[in-house]
Amino acid sequence: MAKPGALPPDSxxxxxxxxxxxxAPGLMRAREFAWGDCxxxxxxxxxxxxVDVARERATARPGRGDQRFFRLELFAGDDLTTxxxxxxxxxxxxxxxxxxxxxxxxxxxxx
Amino acid sequence: xxxxxxxxxxxxxxxxxxxxxQHAPDDIKQCVLETQRANEALQRMRLTAVTALPxxxxxLRRTIYDAGHTQDLPGRMVRREDEAAADxxxxxxxxxxxxxxxxxxxxxxxxxxxxxxxxxxxxxxxYGRHYDNAFWNGREMVFGDxxxxxFRPFTRSLDVVAHELTHGVTExxxxxxxxxxxxxxxxxxxxxxxxxxxxxxxxxxxxxxxxLIGAELLTDQVHGAALRxxxxxxxxxxxxxxGRDPQPATMAHYVETRQDNGGxxxxxxxxxxxxxxxxxxxGGYSWETVGxxxxxxLNDHRLTENADFAQFAGVTLANAREHAGRELADIVSQAWSxxxxxxxxx
Ligand SMILES: [Zn+2]
Numbered sequence: 011m012a013k014p015g016a017l018p019p020d021s022x023x024x025x026x027x028x029x030x031x032x033x034a035p036g037l038m039r040a041r042e043f044a045w046g047d048c049x050x051x052x053x054x055x056x057x058x059x060x061v062d063v064a065r066e067r068a069t070a071r072p073g074r075g076d077q078r079f080f081r082l083e084l085f086a087g088d089d090l091t092t093x094x095x096x097x098x099x100x101x102x103x104x105x106x107x108x109x110x111x112x113x114x115x116x117x118x119x120x121x
Numbered sequence: 122x123x124x125x126x127x128x129x130x131x132x133x134x135x136x137x138x139x140x141x142x143q144h145a146p147d148d149i150k151q152c153v154l155e156t157q158r159a160n161e162a163l164q165r166m167r168l169t170a171v172t173a174l175p176x177x178x179x180x181l182r183r184t185i186y187d188a189g190h191t192q193d194l195p196g197r198m199v200r201r202e203d204e205a206a207a208d209x210x211x212x213x214x215x216x217x218x219x220x221x222x223x224x225x226x227x228x229x230x231x232x233x234x235x236x237x238x239x240x241x242x243x244x245x246x247x248y249g250r251h252y253d254n255a256f257w258n259g260r261e262m263v264f265g266d267x268x269x270x271x272f273r274p275f276t277r278s279l280d281v282v283a284h285e286l287t288h289g290v291t292e293x294x295x296x297x298x299x300x301x302x303x304x305x306x307x308x309x310x311x312x313x314x315x316x317x318x319x320x321x322x323x324x325x326x327x328x329x330x331x332x333l334i335g336a337e338l339l340t341d342q343v344h345g346a347a348l349r350x351x352x353x354x355x356x357x358x359x360x361x362x363x364g365r366d367p368q369p370a371t372m373a374h375y376v377e378t379r380q381d382n383g384g385x386x387x388x389x390x391x392x393x394x395x396x397x398x399x400x401x402x403x404g405g406y407s408w409e410t411v412g413x414x415x416x417x418x419l420n421d422h423r424l425t426e427n428a429d430f431a432q433f434a435g436v437t438l439a440n441a442r443e444h445a446g447r448e449l450a451d452i453v454s455q456a457w458s459x460x461x462x463x464x465x466x467x
Contacts, residue, residue, distance in 0.1 A: 026380065030254040031281065031335070032272075032348055033386035036364030037253070073382050074299045075257035075288040081380070096379075102192065102258075 017058050021045040022085040024093075025112050027101070029073035041112055042090075053119040056107070060119075061097075063105050068097040080104050080112060179233055181223045182241040185212050188248040188263070195245045195261060211246040211276045215264060218282035219244055225283070225318040226290070229408045230416050235289035242286070246276060255281055257288035270342060271362055277337035281348075283318035284311040284334065294419045295426070302429040304385035309392035313415055316351060317408050327400040327407045333357065351397040354390030370394045372430075372461030391460050392430060399456035403449060414441045414453060423467045434464035 022045070026038045048054045064082050072079035078101040083093035099108065110118035181202065187209070188196035200207045200216055207213055219242045226232040234240045243261035252265025255275035262285040264275040275281055288311050291297055297307035312334050320330045333347035334357075345358025345366070354368035368390030369375055375391065378384045396411060403410035417440040418424055424436045434457040441450040457464055 028381050029386070031256065031275070031284070031386075032253060032363075033381050034348075034358070034363040035367055036360070036362050038380065071299065073385075075259065075292075076254065076285065077256045077258060078254055 017045060017061060017084075018086060019045055020087045022087070022090065024081075024083040024085070024090070025108075026081045027078055027112055028081055029076065030078040031076040039112070041115060043116055048116055048119065053116060056119045060105065060107050060111065064097045064099055064108060067099050067103045067105070069100060069103070070098070072098040072100050077101060080108055082108070179239060181220060181227075181234075182239070183216055183219050183223075184241065184243050185216050185219075186243065186245040187212065188245045190247055190250050190266075192249050194248070194258070194263065195243060196247075209246075211264065211266065211274050214274070214276035215244040215246050215262075215282065218276065218279045219262070219286065221279055221322045222283040222286045222318050225314075225321045225408075229317075229321060229412065232290070235286065236293045240289075244282075246274075255285050257285045257292075259292070262286060262289075267338065269340070271340060271360075272338050273340060275338060278319075278335045279322060280312075280315035280319040280333075281335050281338065284315035287311040287314040290314070291419065295421075295424050295428070297424075297428060298426050299382055299385060301383035301385075302388065303427045304382050305388040306392055306428060306430065306433050308385045308389035309396070310415070310419060312349060312351060312389060312393050313396045317412050320406070321408050326405055327410075328404070330407070332397055349386075349390070349393070351393040354394050368393075370460065391462065392433065395434070395456045395460045395462065398459050399453050402452045402456065410449065411441075411453065414445055414449065417444060430462045431465040432467065434462045435467040438464045439467050 023043055025041045028038055030037070045054065045057070048057050061082070061084070080099045080101065082097045082099070084095040085092075086094050107118070110121065183200075183202050184198060185200040185207075186194075186196040187199045188194060199209065199212050206216075223234060223242060226234070234242065245261060245263045246266075248263045248265050251268040253268055253272045255262070255264045257263075262282065266274045288307070291307055291310050295310075297303045297310070299307055315334055316330065316332055320327070323330075332352040333350055335348035336346060338348065339345055339358070343358060343363065344360040345363065347357045349366070349368060350357045354370040355366050357366040357368070359365045367376060367387050369388065370390055371394070372391060376384045376387045378387070381387060396415060399411040400407040414437055418433065418436045421436050421440060423439065424433060428436075437453055438450060438457070441453045454464065
């Protein structure tokens, strides 16, 4: 597990929403982006904060009884096969900013 | 035919404590006497608690809440047991279908609610905004209204309401861990008892039933028939928004994935299809043939929390042999073989 706030500049991310009664592949809507896609300043700062909150709220056993959950995967560089870290957060514990990032992408970090 | 799990009160059995109290050295005797007193006090508390709890009653007690399109639970209480219908379709659907599911478990398996001790049934409707899901959160059943474009309100399907309630039953019995094969079994049990509840309510034989989960949830815009099909896993939908139903019917197409806790809603297609095949081969009503075998399996201590398909199949086969006879055992055995699962010796 990485240190709080430590996000290497070559970090890449994948954010999905999973589980739920329906659990259809089309509803996961994976969102992929890189640290470098975020503007230095507010966007990068908020992303770093969001990762910290996600680390605090992550649970190893999400999704029980059809509850939906978010999965935030962190990758180093171009290797998108094996995440260096993955965080699963129950929907009921997910910070609104994480939900917004999944729904609207990087621009939501300005809101 | 159903074995139930027993909880012991205290770790040291009372007869051993008694013997220790008579023959042990004084300091141990003192400990033992204190333990005995504590146990007796605990026993009295339990008896009082049981007497005081209205849950002990063998009757249906429902409460429906309106979450008011928020994600705050349970929400505002809108309909209690024996109260007149509300002016709200989803409230009444949840109320009626929780009742149908309770009656299914009571009349078919003599199970008194989720915990078999008359647990009151709580349900919340109008959860979240355009919320495309229903779930069991460990305390109650929660239903979204759907987004209106793909999904209708999640109270529309009796098999979905029964699916969620059955998650509570599984937690109270086998406790199948929600990950990989045991998680897929957890999901399958909810689908199997969900369709059986619907078949029982409609008085349908296995041959007459559609074996679909959530058929009433999909709007006309969706290219699909339901969320899942036990008869033909992988064929429930193929839609631009939902994607394609990813369920396999046999082990040859088992899906290895990190997502969805190892594909618990995906690989459940395999045990689902085994149940379907067994019920069809047995003929008649599913809840009279293989249903009791699956229910006994859920309550069988030989089924562990981390069971894989082979262990679950082994326990179904053992229960079929022990309680249902050779013919049904052969049918169950053939059904597992058809989906590529070899039952483990249990
Ligand atoms: Zn489920």
